Amino acid sequence: MNASGNKGRTLERAFDVLRALENARSPIRLSEVSRETGLHIATAQRIMATLVGSGYAQTSENGYTLGPVALAQAHAFVLQDPLVKAARPVLTELSDSTGLTASIFVRSGFDRILTARVEAPEPMRYQFPIGRRLPLDVGAGKPLLAHLTDEELQEYLEDYPGVRLASGEHQTSESLRAELSEIRESGYHLGVSERVLGTVSVAAVVRSARGEAAGVLNIVAHDDTVSVDTLRRRIPEVLRAAELIGQQI
Incomplete structure (x- = not known):
């Protein structure tokens, strides 16, 4: 697979993780993210770390949730x-x-x-x-x-x-x-x-x-x-x- 294909697949996986966070009614563990998305837990962990670093996800004692950037983008959608x-x-x-x-x-x-x-x-x-x-x-x-x-x-x-x-x-x-x-x-x-x-x-x-x-x-x-x-x-x-x-x- 070429570099463009790898980037596209990585992006798809990130969206899969975001959807898992969206569907969760409470903080979700990394093992649950792996199960929901079908991703290897190491892959899910790398993607989650990137999402946390960019504000799209956040961590707590009980697991992961969507981060404040997701709310900011939702607000932008409503305005635009x-x-x-x-x-x-x-x-x-x-x-x-x-x-x-x-x-x-x-x-x-x-x-x-x-x-x-x-x-x-x-x-x-x-x-x-x-x-x-x-x-x-x-x-x-x-x-x-x-x-x-x-x-x-x-x-x-x-x-x-x-x-x-x-x-x-x-x-x-x-x-x-x-x-x-x-x-x-x-x-x-x-x-x-x-x-x-x-x-x-x-x-x-x-x-x-x-x-x-x-x-x-x-x-x-x-x-x-x-x-x-x-x-x-x-x-x-x-x-x-x-x-x-x-x-x-």
Whole structure:
């Protein structure tokens, strides 16, 4: 392998270690990093030392965590990202007009990441920080999943194990495929107790000026404060908001 290839592989390994730190809910030991990434422990140790030296990771008595530089870069993303900048005023207006929490998610592999959020006057009953990573196969992730290419979607569904939704319903690859087809036709997804029991949401893809799925916009509420029928009447408003954001990116 040439020098360029070696550098590329080293960079990939560093990203693997950073992902292991991101996924950990508490300080993680070097042995756990090695197991999570598949790297030899000596290789993981060398990479971790570099990350600690640059501020991307830090050490404690209990192991390793992400360092302060990761937070600084996340802050820079929020300030610089065109989608976030375009979405902020639209989310505020949408939240004000509906009285509901409005959010933007973007796709990362087969996950979605929360990048912008405006809380309703009566906020949700669970914490949901910017940067939170969630799967694509439930709730607001489905419109992003629906807009994968046919090849990407086929690859995803071939190995899809199914999932038990918060409602208790079992979502299979067949039922998910049918639902995604409907989302492609309608342009939105109405979800009821999918990720969290007792929540209802509407989500629509934000398309860029080039027609690409840049992200997804959703509004969400608890079903004891907003009925499914009430939320359904908000669908045109959500679609217009998603279109307005897309026109600016």
